[in-house]
Amino acid sequence: MPDQPQLRAVLAEDQALLRVGLTRILEASDVAVVAAVDNAPQLERLLGEGDFDVAIVDVRLPPTFSTEGLAAAIAARAARPGLPVLVLSQHVEALYARDLLASGEGAVGYLLKDRVADVDEFVAAVRRVAGGGTVLDPEVVAGLVSGSAGTPLDRLTDRERQVLTLMAEGRSNAAIAARLFVSEKAVGKHTNAIFTKLDLPQAHDDNRRVLAVLAWLQGH
Amino acid sequence: MTDWSAMVSPTALLQPIRSVRAAPVDQDALVDRLRLTAVSLGYALLAAPALALGILTILAIPLGLVAVGFAIAAGVVPATAALTSLHRRVSGGLLGEPIAAAYADTTGLNVVTRPMTWLTDRARWRDVGFLWFSATGGLLMSILPVGLLASPVTHVVVAGLGGFHWWLLLLLDVPLLVVWWWATPALVRARARVERRLLGRDRVEQLERRVEEVTTSRAETLDHSAAEVRRIERDLHDGAQARIASVGMNVGLAEKLMATDPDAAAGLLREARESTATALEDLRSVVRGIHPPALADRGLAGGIEALALPMPLAVTVRVEAPPLPPPVESAAYFAVAECLANTVKHAGATRAWVRVRHDGEVLHLVVGDDGRGGADPHGSGLTGVARRLAAFDGTMVVDSPAGGPTVVTMEVPCPTSPS
Numbered sequence: 001m002p003d004q005p006q007l008r009a010v011l012a013e014d015q016a017l018l019r020v021g022l023t024r025i026l027e028a029s030d031v032a033v034v035a036a037v038d039n040a041p042q043l044e045r046l047l048g049e050g051d052f053d054v055a056i057v058d059v060r061l062p063p064t065f066s067t068e069g070l071a072a073a074i075a076a077r078a079a080r081p082g083l084p085v086l087v088l089s090q091h092v093e094a095l096y097a098r099d100l101l102a103s104g105e106g107a108v109g110y111l112l113k114d115r116v117a118d119v120d121e122f123v124a125a126v127r128r129v130a131g132g133g134t135v136l137d138p139e140v141v142a143g144l145v146s147g148s149a150g151t152p153l154d155r156l157t158d159r160e161r162q163v164l165t166l167m168a169e170g171r172s173n174a175a176i177a178a179r180l181f182v183s184e185k186a187v188g189k190h191t192n193a194i195f196t197k198l199d200l201p202q203a204h205d206d207n208r209r210v211l212a213v214l215a216w217l218q219g220h
Numbered sequence: 221m222t223d224w225s226a227m228v229s230p231t232a233l234l235q236p237i238r239s240v241r242a243a244p245v246d247q248d249a250l251v252d253r254l255r256l257t258a259v260s261l262g263y264a265l266l267a268a269p270a271l272a273l274g275i276l277t278i279l280a281i282p283l284g285l286v287a288v289g290f291a292i293a294a295g296v297v298p299a300t301a302a303l304t305s306l307h308r309r310v311s312g313g314l315l316g317e318p319i320a321a322a323y324a325d326t327t328g329l330n331v332v333t334r335p336m337t338w339l340t341d342r343a344r345w346r347d348v349g350f351l352w353f354s355a356t357g358g359l360l361m362s363i364l365p366v367g368l369l370a371s372p373v374t375h376v377v378v379a380g381l382g383g384f385h386w387w388l389l390l391l392l393d394v395p396l397l398v399v400w401w402w403a404t405p406a407l408v409r410a411r412a413r414v415e416r417r418l419l420g421r422d423r424v425e426q427l428e429r430r431v432e433e434v435t436t437s438r439a440e441t442l443d444h445s446a447a448e449v450r451r452i453e454r455d456l457h458d459g460a461q462a463r464i465a466s467v468g469m470n471v472g473l474a475e476k477l478m479a480t481d482p483d484a485a486a487g488l489l490r491e492a493r494e495s496t497a498t499a500l501e502d503l504r505s506v507v508r509g510i511h512p513p514a515l516a517d518r519g520l521a522g523g524i525e526a527l528a529l530p531m532p533l534a535v536t537v538r539v540e541a542p543p544l545p546p547p548v549e550s551a552a553y554f555a556v557a558e559c560l561a562n563t564v565k566h567a568g569a570t571r572a573w574v575r576v577r578h579d580g581e582v583l584h585l586v587v588g589d590d591g592r593g594g595a596d597p598h599g600s601g602l603t604g605v606a607r608r609l610a611a612f613d614g615t616m617v618v619d620s621p622a623g624g625p626t627v628v629t630m631e632v633p634c635p636t637s638p639s
Contacts, residue, residue, distance in 0.1 A: 015462045017495070021469035024488075028473060065454070090461050117468030119476045 007053040007130050011036040012043040012069055013088070014061050018113065022056065025116060029123040040068035047076035050083060054130035059089040059096065070096055077103040086129045088113050097140045098218060105211060109135030109170070134170040134210045141168040144217040155197050163190040168213045233259060234313025237412075240405040253401060256408045257369050259310065263354075263362035263411065266303065270354035273300050277348050284335070293335045297344065304347050307354075308419050311412035319420040342422065350418040361411045368400035441611040444604065452506060459502030467492045467499070512553060520549045524574055527557050531564060533589075534571040541578035548612055548634050552576070552585055555605045555616075559587035559628050562601055567591025567626060578636070583614075585630040593624035605630070 009031050013019040016038070023033045034052060037043055039062045047055060055076075061068040073085040086109035087100060097110045109129040115137065116122045125135045145153070145165055156164065159180075166176045173191070177184040191209070195202050200212050238252040276296045283289030305321065312319040324341040326334045338344045372393035379387050421429070474488040507513070515523030521539035528535035544552075556574055563572045569591030577584045595602065597618035605628075606616045614632035 015458065015466075017466040018462055018469070021466045021473075025469055025473050028476065060457070090457055090465065113465045114468060116465070117472035119472040122472075 007031045007127065008034045008051075009126065009130075010034060010046045010052045010055045011057075012038070012040075012046070012055070012061060012072075013058045014038045014065075015058075018058075022116065025119050025122065026056075026126070029119065031123065031126060039063065040072055043069065044072050044076070047072055047083065047085075048079075050076075050080055052084075054084045054086060054126055056086045056088060056126065059087055067096070070100065074099060074103045077108070081105075082107045082132065084108070084129050084132070086111065086126060086135065088116070092137050092139045092143070094140055094143050094218075097136060101134070101136075101211065101214060105208070106132045106134055109133075110140065111135060111137045112139060128170065133172075136169050136210070136214070138165070138169055141165050141217075144168065144214070147217075152198055156194060160190050160194050160197075163187060164194050164213060167191065167194075167209060168217060170210050234310060236316030237314050237405050237409050240409055242402050245401075253404050256314075256404050257365045257400075259314070260362040260365040260404070260408060260411075262310070263307075264359055264366060266307070267355045267359040267362075269299075269303055270351045270358075273303065274348065274351035274355055277351065290331065290335055293338065294331065297335075297338055300344075300347050300351060304350055304419050307350070307415050311415040311419070314408060314412045315416060319416050321419070322421040322425055346418050346422070350415065353414065353418060358411055358414070361407050365400060365404040365407055368396050368403070372396055437607075437610040437613075440607045444607045444611075452510060455502070455506045455509065459506065460499045463495045463499035463502060467495045470495070511550070515549060515553050519543055520552060520576060523549070523553045524556055524576065527553070527560060528574065531560060531572070533564065533569055535560065536571070536573040538574070539576040541576050541583060542636055544578070544583065544634055544636070548583065548632060551608045551612055551614070552583060552630075552632065555608060555630055556585060556587055558601050558605045562595060562599075563587070563589040563591060563626070566595065567593075567624070569624075569626075578634070581633065581635050583632040583634045585632070586627060587630075588625060588627040590625050592622075593620045593626050594622045595620035595626050595628070602628070 007030070009026055011019065011022055011026075011033050013022060013036070019036055019038065023036055026033050031054075035046055037046060041063075043055075043057060043061065046052070055073070057069040057073050059067050059069045061072075070087055073087055077083050077085060081104040084107035085100075087096070088111055089096065090113050092110070092112055100108055100110050107129055109125055111122070111125060115125070128135050142165065145161070145168070153161070153164075162180060163176055166179060171179070173184050173187045177187045180187070192202070194200075194213075198216055200216055233255060235255075237256065238248065273296055276292055277300070280289045280292040280296055283292060301321075301323070308319040308321060321343065323343045324337050326337050329337060372390070375389045375393055379390060470488040470492040474485040474492070477485040477488070512523055512526070514526035518526075520541055520543075521537075524539055525537050528537050543549075556576075560572060560574070563569050567589045569589035572587070572589035572591075575584070575586040595618055597603075597606075597616070597620075602616070602618060608614075609616055609630055609632055612632045612634065614630060617629045618626070619629070620626035
């Protein structure tokens, strides 16, 4: 995509098969993979150097195969707020998402590895994180939304609920409008209604909006 | 062959009772009865010190109010312990299982506090009960076999010395000998059992120990299950899940490249197809690790044969066991699998063999090889086997001298239902 700037990405994934697959997909989409590592110590070094536009990190890495990748991402973002990191995982944990989002505002993402198969969506998510946005896996959001039954969420209409879910995934009004086949203006009306019904302060910056919605969902 | 000389050695005297049945009437049965009669004589003679100690104990308690009682107790209680310890050895030997003493600990106590502990120790009081049993009912039980055998022998001797009317007595002796033959083993066994009851750990203590054992084996089983679950999760994560995710990536990229670079897209799709085959293979091996299909379909015999087939060495398998509860079969299967895996990895063997036998009560598993030996029963593999078996009260013995051969013997109690 020549109309977009070439991104420089680093990659941490211990399974060769997936490392190769991810590299191919990124390279084919005009994202240069400048370094690909398969363990936590090397990842920590890469994140420490910070010489990239976005880091794509598997949660589980050697040596202990628990949550080294996530821990490294959170630690690096504590040292350098806003360091863009997209965390990939084979299963979603709302807990991990919360820890990651708590590590500073924006430039962060958490996706299931399954999402990579939708190449364009995945690359868009990578670009969104690189650009300072927030990306959250639909499954995490769905879990949070369904876990909030019996709260003011019940007052939302179905369409407002759809918009809320897409907002929580980190999408802009334009993206939501495209997804739902409505005008951007209509989305704006829905978001206003949602913020009023949930008693949230209005936020026009996409990123702050995601965080407000997520904070609300996690608090209920 | 009967080794008559061995009868007089103490170890031979203390062997388990052969049988309490009257049949067969043969030399071995005769030797055993003679031995038991000798033991009974010993029991009967020991009634004398038991009676003396019993009386002294009764005296010592009121005299404890004055210092004399303490002095008596200081001598009588250890003497009683020595006597009961002898009885424990003899009766334990006859019953074929050791009888353990269970006195309260008195180390570090002084001349006053020690007798106080004795007073509150149930095991010591049961010792006193034993003294009186030994001097009364026990004496009767033990004097009978001796008398039943001794009187005919005396009659024969007296008759041999003279007097025709003495021969008439011998008519009476035949029933006496029959009773002796019939009653001796049962009487001796009954006495040994009473002694076990009095001198061994009591029921509550036994149950407490049992509960402890069960708690330990349960904790180990839980540990083991947790480790198994982690292993399965890992196998899935690294195997099938990762492959399927990579298939998704390949297909996704192929979709994108279809129009611009059809050759590359075709390559990606071919890779994806190969990955699905490998993913299925991975899933199958995970399933084999959880519940092996051959075991499910064809029972323990089929399962173990299926294990043996792909081994890189000759494995002889003989399984003679009825269908058993699935958890037991599964434990047995994985135990044999682990042993065979060890053989392949470490033994450098040319052949191995597996014998499985069920005798109605216990499942016996023996895995052996002709390799270099030196297997470590505390290695993680064999410890895992022992844990698996412990969940079923099973045991494992590893015999693996350096230089080989290695024989692993496992036993799992598993009575077949009387249907």
